[in-house]
Amino acid sequence: MTYFERVKQKPISKTPIILGIESSCDETAASVVKNGREVLSNVIISSATKQAEFGGVVPEIASRAHTEAVSQAVKRAISEAGVSFGDLDAIAVTYGAGLLGALLVGVSYAKSLAYALDIPLIAVSHIRGHMAACYLADKSLQPPFIGLLTSGGHTAVTVVESYTKMKILGSTLDDAVGEAFDKVARVLGLSYPGGPNVERLAKQGQNDITLPKMLKNSGGYNFSYSGLKTAVINYIHNKEQKGEPINKADVACSFQCAAIDVLCYKAIEAAKEYGINTVAVGGGVAANGYFREQLVKKCAYKSINAVLPPKILCTDNACMIAAEGYIQYINGNFADLTLNAKASVELR
Ligand code: KG4
């Protein structure tokens, strides 16, 4: 019998302990999650400071850093969870989307370990993982809810119809919101990672520069962030050409307000249209304090429940991969050893 035939025959545990592995970008993460909702450990080894020297993620540096860190991350996740390798019921790994070389490190490691332990391997989409972080944040959260995805690679409003079905209402037509934060950070001379630095600077500024809230009142639930980024660039160039001083904190604050306003607006519109009273948010931008505050306030005003994972579960982590892995596990959706990494995966 092959490995895949063997694991397919194993009974599904009602209280599974799942190891999650994540290596799609610059975080090597490993985590143990019990019953899909209880985080037993959350190890994140980041190569962001190495990447910062280059002003952004260098794929080769990311892959090498994952190779050096993956084994250590997994061992720490197991030991900090107070379990042993023998206690694991399955291994969930991010297979895409992300940097191919980086993903391959996690995928290869997960395949070998699943084979060695003779337990199911689960292929997890990083995008679905970000939404699954919400189940860890609110243990009573159940579909249907409006899922707002706000990462560096994706921006979308969805209806999470069931644990396995997500209907995309709209997504970005160009840049993702996190990408816009990173690009604006670069224009403002802020170091990588851009998002948190824009947020920090914005705290010292005023929202007094008029910037476009792209597609706010058009385009259905789609977004556009490249126009907002260009408006920031044009504003700075104009000021430079006129020899006028630029208040970078005001630029950061005005950009952040415009970017966040559209996110909150479209998510709440979707909740109203679909008669759903919960909005749950996933992705790195959901770590932004201003966004969190605005969403909670605006949702409360409409009697909508806002679910925001703790900041550490908004940015890349492996708990969210194990949480999504749990959903696949109980549905018997296992991968075989031909599993490969994919740079892009469909949003679904
Ligand atoms: O979800 P994530 O960690 O990785 C992807 O799957 O893309 O998101 C990373 C993105 C980056 O663009 C980063 O600048 C942004 O999330 N981000 C933030 C903040 N923290 C991370 N953006 C705004 N404010 C933050 N505090």
Ligand code: ZN
């Ligand atoms: Zn991510």
